[in-house]
Amino acid sequence: MLNKSQIDAHNEKGLAKHKKGFDYVSGIIPDAEGIIKKLTDFQVAIPSWALGSGGTRFGRFSGGGEPSTLEEKMEDIGLLHQLNRSSGAVSLHIPWDIPTDAKAIKSLAADFDLKFDAMNSNTFQDQKDQKLSYKFGSMQHVDKGVRQQAVDHNIEVIKYGQELGSNSLTVWLADGSSFPGQLNFRNAFNNTLESLQSIYSALPDDWKIFVEYKAFEPNFYSTTVGDWGQSLLYANKLGEKAYTLVDLGHHLPNANIEQIVSLLLNERKLGGFHFNDSKYGDDDLTVGSIKPYQLFLIFKELVEGMDARGLNHATDLGWMIDASHNIKDPLEDLLQSVEAINLAYAQALLVDSKALNEAQLNNDVAGAQEILQDAYRTDLRPVLAEARLREGAALSPLGLFREQKIRQQLIGKRGEKTVATGL
Numbered sequence: 001m002l003n004k005s006q007i008d009a010h011n012e013k014g015l016a017k018h019k020k021g022f023d024y025v026s027g028i029i030p031d032a033e034g035i036i037k038k039l040t041d042f043q044v045a046i047p048s049w050a051l052g053s054g055g056t057r058f059g060r061f062s063g064g065g066e067p068s069t070l071e072e073k074m075e076d077i078g079l080l081h082q083l084n085r086s087s088g089a090v091s092l093h094i095p096w097d098i099p100t101d102a103k104a105i106k107s108l109a110a111d112f113d114l115k116f117d118a119m120n121s122n123t124f125q126d127q128k129d130q131k132l133s134y135k136f137g138s139m140q141h142v143d144k145g146v147r148q149q150a151v152d153h154n155i156e157v158i159k160y161g162q163e164l165g166s167n168s169l170t171v172w173l174a175d176g177s178s179f180p181g182q183l184n185f186r187n188a189f190n191n192t193l194e195s196l197q198s199i200y201s202a203l204p205d206d207w208k209i210f211v212e213y214k215a216f217e218p219n220f221y222s223t224t225v226g227d228w229g230q231s232l233l234y235a236n237k238l239g240e241k242a243y244t245l246v247d248l249g250h251h252l253p254n255a256n257i258e259q260i261v262s263l264l265l266n267e268r269k270l271g272g273f274h275f276n277d278s279k280y281g282d283d284d285l286t287v288g289s290i291k292p293y294q295l296f297l298i299f300k301e302l303v304e305g306m307d308a309r310g311l312n313h314a315t316d317l318g319w320m321i322d323a324s325h326n327i328k329d330p331l332e333d334l335l336q337s338v339e340a341i342n343l344a345y346a347q348a349l350l351v352d353s354k355a356l357n358e359a360q361l362n363n364d365v366a367g368a369q370e371i372l373q374d375a376y377r378t379d380l381r382p383v384l385a386e387a388r389l390r391e392g393a394a395l396s397p398l399g400l401f402r403e404q405k406i407r408q409q410l411i412g413k414r415g416e417k418t419v420a421t422g423l
């Protein structure tokens with residue numbers, strides 16, 4: 001962990017330059033203070049599986065100093081939160097990160113000022129000592145015993161979450177088929193619905209369940225929760241505690257994700273969000289690294305849709321990064337991702353929605369584009385830095401991470417050859 005004087009020294013060094021930038025931008029935008037307030041409240045959850053190096057099916061290149069226990073993962077997230085004061089939540093995956101001593105984990109979270117975001121279940125791989133296999137699906141399975149095993153696992157995940165103070169469950173299913181004729185689409189859908197209903201009936205009153213969809217992979221012919229339409233069908237049939245979860249990487253190429261987001265909010269059925277970026281499919285790259293303009297357009301719809309429904313930006317939806325860090329330092333990658341999310345959010349807050357509405361009513365197409373791009377092209381990075389400065393975080397989180405040689409410190413403490421649990 002960093003101490004306050006290290007952060008202060010870093011900020012002192014960059015203060016003069018920061019002040020120039022902030023004075024300039026706060027002088028040309030209408031409400032810098034309003035954006036700072038919203039940025040301060042907005043927290044992005046870090047998943048417990050993102051602290052180590054990810055991999056592809058071709059290989060995994062461990063970076064060293066990876067956290068090997070849940071406690072060490074919490075330490076890493078605590079460090080991120082210290083650097084940016086924007087990653088104040090953790091999203092746990094069961095069974096990769098079972099909190100065997102919930103009380104101790106809770107108090108550790110309190111030390112780092114972290115909350116527990118959505119719990120994630122796993123019926124996409126077989127665990128040691130597991131009775132039945134998920135090779136041919138879990139909740140869709142033709143065998144009732146397999147379906148029940150998947151339901152029981154999810155109920156167990158809810159119980160872990162209750163002990164920690166979480167209040168939502170994310171269900172992502174790998175269920176589907178890889179070849180035509182392998183399964184009956186309607187039976188697979190109905191089995192999955194019945195399984196989800198069993199979980200839903202075990203859901204505490206103040207909990208939400210998020211049904212995450214994905215277009216393809218690991219199955220390549222059909223996916224049983226394959227798109228937002230299928231997810232919305234499940235969510236509507238389940239009831240008011242059920243919502244669709246959008247993962248940016250889970251669409252077919254060129255899908256208009258901003259429109260999907262807008263309509264789901266209109267239906268009051270958008271519950272959670274997984275951030276990442278991609279060029280082709282579920283590439284799980286750093287948020288904002290490939291298509292930052294699309295990220296801004298999505299945030300513009302999120303802000304407008306949440307405002308139209310009277311939702312609290314910070315607390316009414318679950319915000320999480322879901323990415324895989326294959327060649328970058330996972331902590332550096334996460335710092336970049338949080339920064340990209342906050343920047344897109346701030347840009348969306350800057351959009352002159354009144355002027356845009358007028359342009360739309362007048363079919364002023366060029367005018368509408370100008371309004372959006374004016375917000376997108378205003379450099380709000382000094383506003384983000386100012387929000388961090390006021391919260392006692394670093395002017396440059398990545399800069400301080402490197403100045404303090406934190407990865408080298410972690411390698412010194414944990415060793416070169418550590419491997420975090422996960423895929």
Ligand SMILES: [Mn+2]
Pocket residue numbers: 172212247274322
């Ligand atoms: Mn996801």
